[in-house]
Amino acid sequence: MVRQFTAILLQYCKEIDGTYDLFVKYKDNPPIFKGLPSIAGAIQWSRFLFKRIKLPMIKFLSVDQLVQSEQGATAKQRFIEIGTLLKKYEEELFTKWLDSIIKNLPMYLKQSLLIDAEQRPDLFLDSNHVELIHSSPGYRLPLYITKKDINRMPTSIDQSHSIVNKLTLYKEKCHLFQYVFDPVGTKKKIEIKYLINYDPNLKESLTECYYLEKLGFNLPESIIQINLQYSKFEQVSNELRLMLEDYHLTIASLDTIEVSLLQSSIEQIQNSIQPGVSRISFGEIGNLDYINQCKQKLEQFHSILNQIRKISSVIREHLESFRFCIIDPTVPKHDDGNLFTCREYFEFLSMKRHDIGLSLKRRYELIGPLLTKIEALVFGTNTGKHKNMHPFYVYWENEIFSSLVELVIRNLCQFYENIFGTSSLFTVDVILAPPRIKLQPPLEEIMNSIRRSAHAISQLPKHFVRWLHGTCLPCPSTSVHEENLEAPDFTFYNDVRQHPDVASALKPVRSYVSGLVTHLNRILSQLLTYNDLWKSDKQKYT
Template identity: 30%
Template structure:
């Protein structure tokens, strides 16, 4: 049987035994209140009511904590063992034995309390990591303007992500000193690499890896849900550039912004450097030949190969690709529409189409709102420029023809006068 099993079994047996003894103590107290004579042994047992807290204290330890305190639990067993075998309440050395037990129990309870405080602190840090929102929507602009333009939106997302990751990284870096304090309590050293704490280091590193993984997966799934939702996430402008209908930013830039947000989310875990094996000391960056930047031992590669990560990234790529295909089709319809309108064909030919063009303001396409006002304004300006240009050409042509006709008429009139 391992030390962990021995310690946990001892705690479980002690707790069950204490539950039974507590019933006896309660019955003895009530019987004494009712006026019954209680044997001396029963009164002595009732006086030890507070010592039963030890059983509850030991039972509150989880498996890694029980293994961590294995030596202390074994020492406590050694101190308590005489009372379970050769001593009774009438033994001559019972007073010294009780004093030793009180001292050992107090020491154990104090140690467990310190371990639990540190564990609670680390648990809060882990929960904070798991619940972090790396895609927090930016606040509305002046006058409640929402959603924001694409560059502004992703800039706000990136700024928030860097700020939050910075806070979490500082909290992660502080776990090492916390574990050094635990080491001082348990083995009276402060090296950060105690062999006695090796299983505890591994346990906490796995817990933090799980928390980071949850943070990345949940945030990418939140990002996916937002892109698949009905509400527009950000705004792009439709514009007329060199007689071509395009978006600002261009479609390739929109794709870059969308995918870059995914990549930055995964790369953010590089701020959480892994510990050297069997320690709580962070690995130093390693300079690798042929690489410009030093290699950092982080959780990034482990997260990237997880099936849950691969699945959500695949869905994101598919959603983004489908959106860009729909966006190109939508722009193509505008290009076809503008091929005639930009030359002013709608003036006088289709007044309904002219009205629709003037009234077009915006179009929601999946998760993007396309602002059409810059495009329609430019189309109207271009069409008006065509009308003005054509009018000038027609005016010049008609004027030349009229002047020519006048000259002919004047010539005819002069010849008629000579006759």
């Protein structure tokens, strides 16, 4: 029996030595359970080692023969030495961490809520890594400053190499992207202007407090009070993230003209956010009120922006009606199904075009008041000539010009297709006037009607009076008292007519008409082959 006890104690001593070897090998970089902070994880690991040698010793103490033997005394002494070493390791870790946290925690709480990214370009990687963000699942804007995983840093009892010093002296290396893609799928670059300055050391320190308190350590009352606010800090961090995501995505969604129009509103939002960069910290009481004020500013901005976009969509609908309007109706016919004569057809076209032109003119006249409504939303005035609206007026005037150019070109192409196509549009009388065959109306009159009708399409922009410079107010009509002078034309007509695409669309009229004349003359020449027949019939019946 004594021999068996001796063998058991020898094996136990070997296990103690093995535990000591593990401690010496991994004490600077202990294996830590997932989710545990570095200090609490290291202490938990040391207690696990102590538990491995403690449980057998408790059983040995219940057997007097084991403890009273020489080998038992040796094992007990070895157990006490290793246990004391582990306890000292644990206490030194806690003491050094506590000294550091008492010194640094108030400093963390005094840091501002946000960082102005424009003033900290060192926080960003280069743009070669931009696309990595968009491809990641569960994508969120990278608004937090982050650092390397300090859980895997060496832990040492030595003062010069202790984890406490490494935490204190550690310089954060932030891995962020200054430009990322819109997660909605537009792949539009989003510039990150503000970052959440939720110090990872603060978050980790509060996590350490939670786990160390669960491990039975007594923390100072001041640390406990700060630790009780951990949920508040997390709430502030989450609210900041939501607010900044809203800000960055909203600003990124603006096009150039919206930015110029809403520049003053954007500056107001940035002014409301700025205190979070300069003076409001995580430790202050009113930081949630500050976030709510920023959210209110953003909500007001959203309200104005949505109304502007709604009005802009109405204006675009009007312009789309210009672009896709076909002014020439289908082939007109009399009630009995017969086609119009040549004169009737072109008179009908002129009348219909005039009616459609007036309808488009009424739509155009609605655009100015809509822009004045936007002015009232943004600047609180309804003059139609606010100086900050000048780029907005210019933008929409260019859009109107483009739509009128497309209106003219589209209808010229449609007119050519109708006139020079294969479908019959109107009737022409063929009259025998020996020795010739004539058309009624004459061929020259038909050709002139076609030319005039084509050029009338290019005159559609005469219905649209341009705005005064820097306003959305129509130019007033001016009267000229001298007979030799013409009244100035303030419509879009001259600008549209000089557009290269419109000019090139009008050029084919002459060649098309010449081709039509040649074709008609060929048909009339074929009819002249029956000239003898007409003469004999005439002599027979006279």
